[in-house]
Amino acid sequence: MVSIAAANFARFGKREEDIFAISSESALPIVDKYRDAIDFVVVSNSYSGEFNDISGLNNLLTTHLAMDSVPSMRVDNTSGSGGSAVLVAKSLVASGEAENVLVIGAEKMTGYPTKRSTRIIASLLPPEERLGGPSLPSLAAFMTRSYIREFSPSRESIAKVAVKNHHNGALNPYAHFQSEVSLEKVMTSKVIADPLRIFEYCPVSDGAVSLLVTSEENSRSFGSKSARITGAGASSGTSSITARESLVSIDSVRESARKAFRASGKSPGDMDIAELHDMASILEIVESEDVGFFKKGEGWKALETGETSIDGRFPINTSGGLNSKGHPIGASGVAQTAEIYLQLTGQAGKRQVKNAATGFSVSMAGFGNNSTSFVYEVD
């Protein structure tokens, strides 16, 4: 069984340092402790070429970390890169190709006008749909309108995702935003793509996070606190937005979760905590339904009852989610695994959920054209 045996963050946010420094900040505590054991480095990163004029980031990083002989590669899946990188690390360990894999998720995106960042990220849309001018934020607005039309949630319940996740982020020393926001402030903030407002979107962030992915046996011999990955599932959905039957459900999220639960022998109801890909507020709600935590059309009610709050029955995005923790593209999926690991091993500090023994994460690419889900357990 493959386990996570260490996780460490470099704070997400606007960082002055370059991508090497941020990546190293996240990796060094793990490298210092496990240097002789690490035999593969998987770097989760999407846009080092576009944002940083760097290619082969993985090789430059092993050199930077003085791990010159350790093999490495870069894994990319846009916003879902982290899930793919963890899946590669898991497969390398499970197949015996490697024993102890250092996963580094990193992106350095700030320092450019938002328009340029948005344009770079929109390069993941099908060329024929890019011509029409949609960007990822506007697609989330379409989804919100469809969801409201179809299920009549209160508008406030959607905004409450941002309130909840900013509350959690304020408890997370690695989050981009570390202050609470009131419902009133969210609901009166600048409209980005009608009806969604600025506090309902993740910010553009720099950041990095590292994991040690290893076997359960190695983890035990290291004496590390560890969490097992008991199920993984990957799936795609069409990249074409216009070809989708529904805008209130994401095929790849649903299918990847189904595979991960089937592989683990667990069901959504068995989970204690979850990290979902809340690039926009509505996405947390839609995904919470698609993976099976709530019935379709009813996920928004959990925001009204407080069920998914950090002190609720089933906390979602205890890390602050992308919404408050930030979304350095290549780092985000790795950060989800890191958060579940920290929670399940009692290392989540002020945001610690008591007695959490099972967890779920879904790392989503683009606007849902690819997802990787994981189920985690500790004894």
Place this chain on the structure above:
Amino acid sequence: MVSIAAANFARFGKREEDIFAISSESALPIVDKYRDAIDFVVVSNSYSGEFNDISGLNNLLTTHLAMDSVPSMRVDNTSGSGGSAVLVAKSLVASGEAENVLVIGAEKMTGYPTKRSTRIIASLLPPEERLGGPSLPSLAAFMTRSYIREFSPSRESIAKVAVKNHHNGALNPYAHFQSEVSLEKVMTSKVIADPLRIFEYCPVSDGAVSLLVTSEENSRSFGSKSARITGAGASSGTSSITARESLVSIDSVRESARKAFRASGKSPGDMDIAELHDMASILEIVESEDVGFFKKGEGWKALETGETSIDGRFPINTSGGLNSKGHPIGASGVAQTAEIYLQLTGQAGKRQVKNAATGFSVSMAGFGNNSTSFVYEVD
């Protein structure tokens, strides 16, 4: 045991089509035959962002191929991307995470001034060394000078790599260059980085190639001609050129080959054919020594004796190598595996080597800061 069960090329060269069309051209014959079986797509590509203004190429490709639910990811390791992608596919199959993986290696690089291409690719060099202005071609020239100083080969023997590989390329319908070149023409062609001349470098190419990576059992049940991957090895070396002890040996090539041979239980002397990463003529010679086919300093003699010619005792780069087949970055490593597969299964047409039952390939990143080696066998 993991096997290659199919390979198909889209011709390398200057192509008018976009990267989707070229990739599909290589993948469709495999997709048509194995559509229901393929459960993962691994795309080997480095520079779709920089050259084509496209991110998330893997997801756009599954949509383009009407494989909307099949999960995918992009694997990058600059010039060595293909080796990493095949390693990921092998690990996905060996770990049970996938059964039948379609690997698509693709790059679309032409249409820009060579200076711009060279600058983009130089973004893989350490930032502090980029300031000094070296490019990959100039590093190969340094290597050539060091090799000549240390081992006194005839200058012609180095140029003969280009003569041999152009001869092989002329037999390969998928090669960028399909005509022979005389030693005299090579030796009097334009100097690119003294002492290396233009025919000794790979061209800038577009191209794609696809593989089906599966289990031996599945391959048998498909009734496919197949070749087993009996050993794999990955290793890095420092990205810093100035930090290297020697410029006539490449640590990552040596170490990755050692690992692959150890894993397979075979030795270099057991191999019938090999594909090496001949971005420049000198590299074929240096690598042929580093992986253990010849003693250090003696690889050049094989070009004099004709030992590594297609009708010699031990043919190297029957495909034409990067030198003549071309070097669409993300495709090159996948193309090596494809060539060995075609040779070992008797599908190599005019360049077929008789009775080849074992093969070796090394896919190298950058100027050797990362390599992935494979040993292949058929019964």
